[in-house]
Amino acid sequence: MEYDVVIGLEIHVQLKTRTKMFTAAPYAYGADPNTLIDPVVLGLPGTLPVLNHAAVEACAKLGLLLACEIAEVCKWDRKNYFYPDSPKNYQLTQNEQPLCLGGQVEIELPGTSRNIQGEHRLVKLNRIHLEEDPGKLTHTAFDTTIDFNRAGVPLAEIVTEPDLHSSEEAVAFLNALIHLIHYAGVSDCDMEKGQLRCDANVSLKPAGSKTLGTRTEMKNLNSISNVRAAIEYEIARQTELLDAGESITQETRRWSAENGTSSSLRSKEEAHDYRYFPDPDLMPVRMDRARVAELQAALPERPYDKQRRYQETLDLPFTLTSVLCPDPKLCTFFEEALELHPAPKVIANYIANDLLRELSASAAHGESALSISDCPLTPAHIAELAKLIENGVITKQIAKEVFTTMYQSGNMPAVIVEKEGLQQSDNSDEIEALCREAIAGNAKAVAQFKEGNAKALNALKGPVMKATKGQANPATLDQILRSLIQSEA
Ligand code: ADP
Numbered sequence: 001m002e003y004d005v006v007i008g009l010e011i012h013v014q015l016k017t018r019t020k021m022f023t024a025a026p027y028a029y030g031a032d033p034n035t036l037i038d039p040v041v042l043g044l045p046g047t048l049p050v051l052n053h054a055a056v057e058a059c060a061k062l063g064l065l066l067a068c069e070i071a072e073v074c075k076w077d078r079k080n081y082f083y084p085d086s087p088k089n090y091q092l093t094q095n096e097q098p099l100c101l102g103g104q105v106e107i108e109l110p111g112t113s114r115n116i117q118g119e120h121r122l123v124k125l126n127r128i129h130l131e132e133d134p135g136k137l138t139h140t141a142f143d144t145t146i147d148f149n150r151a152g153v154p155l156a157e158i159v160t161e162p163d164l165h166s167s168e169e170a171v172a173f174l175n176a177l178i179h180l181i182h183y184a185g186v187s188d189c190d191m192e193k194g195q196l197r198c199d200a201n202v203s204l205k206p207a208g209s210k211t212l213g214t215r216t217e218m219k220n221l222n223s224i225s226n227v228r229a230a231i232e233y234e235i236a237r238q239t240e241l242l243d244a245g246e247s248i249t250q251e252t253r254r255w256s257a258e259n260g261t262s263s264s265l266r267s268k269e270e271a272h273d274y275r276y277f278p279d280p281d282l283m284p285v286r287m288d289r290a291r292v293a294e295l296q297a298a299l300p301e302r303p304y305d306k307q308r309r310y311q312e313t314l315d316l317p318f319t320l321t322s323v324l325c326p327d328p329k330l331c332t333f334f335e336e337a338l339e340l341h342p343a344p345k346v347i348a349n350y351i352a353n354d355l356l357r358e359l360s361a362s363a364a365h366g367e368s369a370l371s372i373s374d375c376p377l378t379p380a381h382i383a384e385l386a387k388l389i390e391n392g393v394i395t396k397q398i399a400k401e402v403f404t405t406m407y408q409s410g411n412m413p414a415v416i417v418e419k420e421g422l423q424q425s426d427n428s429d430e431i432e433a434l435c436r437e438a439i440a441g442n443a444k445a446v447a448q449f450k451e452g453n454a455k456a457l458n459a460l461k462g463p464v465m466k467a468t469k470g471q472a473n474p475a476t477l478d479q480i481l482r483s484l485i486q487s488e489a
């Protein structure tokens with residue numbers, strides 16, 4: 001039997017605000033346990049929540065970038081449950097009236113190879129709501145410890161429609177979503193630090209059927225590869241059950257990355273009744289339309305729109321745009337350099353290849369790879385290097401050398417070229433003398449060239465470039481060699 005796969009994702013994103021969702025306690029990753037807390041976080045009697053407007057704005061900004069509608073009014077509900085990660089015995093969330101409604105994310109399906117652009121399509125969102133993170137429990141063989149540092153940290157929960165159809169699409173969605181969140185600047189999405197967590201709902205239905213099948217929900221997916229593996233495991237598990245004539249139980253399952261399998265956590269019958277009700281301590285939030293319009297007007301260009309613009313108007317190849325466009329900081333760096341010198345391909349190449357290679361090389365020395373924000377070079381360095389190449393001051397070969405020196409020293413390329421005398425040589429007398437030597441020393445290459453093998457000329461250029469340390473003007477060299485060989489004939 002053939003089945004259609006149906007997947008819906010729920011993604012929790014930690015919003016990068018200075019303080020927590022309903023109190024002034026700060027949040028920082030890696031602080032000593034229970035040091036970033038206050039009476040509100042601990043739910044002590046007599047405390048009252050105070051809304052963090054920065055969290056609401058961050059979520060609205062993200063919602064607008066994800067093409068959601070921003071609600072006129074959103075409100076806060078209590079999700080009641082009894083578990084030690086929540087000292088209040090309820091979580092503040094938005095159940096009935098979330099901040100962001102609908103929305104969509106453009107995704108790129110995998111191309112036939114890494115260097116080939118895949119097809120794009122839109123994935124529908126259901127909503128984005130705000131809620132507070134619970135505390136963190138750590139279970140060992142002997143006891144369970146509780147850290148409330150994370151309790152009360154603002155989360156945006158993005159809920160998709162059941163609009164994804166394979167593990168590849170789910171991964172493409174998450175990647176596109178992470179790029180958009182980076183563009184919105186509202187979270188770093190570091191999955192290792194728990195800044196982005198994903199639950200995956202999976203069901204199968206007979207191919208072509210309009211009715212959705214029974215779904216299961218996978219929790220605890222803390223990396224993209226776990227999302228992929230958990231979905232694939234679940235598709236295989238459900239296929240086997242349905243093929244055997246059995247039915248799927250609606251349940252929550254826990255993925256174990258160690259075993260590469262999932263197991264049932266609780267079935268629908270055992271599901272909690274959260275007894276949602278509006279929080280009596282918090283006012284509903286009326287979203288100021290003028291402010292929403294301001295946020296809308298200030299939105300950045302979306303990553304795939306930028307990529308299309310780079311490809312169409314700057315004529316950059318996909319291999320370069322696919323490196324630059326996911327990272328808004330790289331794009332800003334690129335655009336600043338471009339403003340100083342309009343040579344898109346050369347500049348994009350230096351950023352996407354040479355610069356990123358140097359930045360990630362720092363990872364080899366045991367440190368983590370540097371990001372563009374820690375880069376010792378400015379856009380002006382790259383722009384000036386491109387200009388030196390284009391104006392024929394240095395050859396492309398020498399430019400690679402200048403790049404390494406400027407990355408290490410931070411000096412401007414023109415200064416390095418001047419100081420080290422790396423200017424391209426247009427001294428045709430010197431080049432001609434070296435060409436004559438090369439011709440005399442390689443009769444075979446000369447003969448091959450005369451027989452029509454244009455590449456044979458490279459064998460003659462090599463020694464000249466070597467003798468001039470890469471500084472001979474390639475165009476002058478080419479011209480002189482050709483005319484010398486021709487006059488010989
Ligand atoms: P609940 O109210 O139980 O949380 P929702 O309707 O909010 O359920 O859906 C939660 C997630 O599950 C959403 O991402 C949604 O797209 C997805 N989903 C719902 N039904 C299915 C289904 N039959 N198959 C796969 N995913 C589904």
Ligand code: MG
Nearest residue numbers: 010095126159
């Ligand atoms: Mg739901």
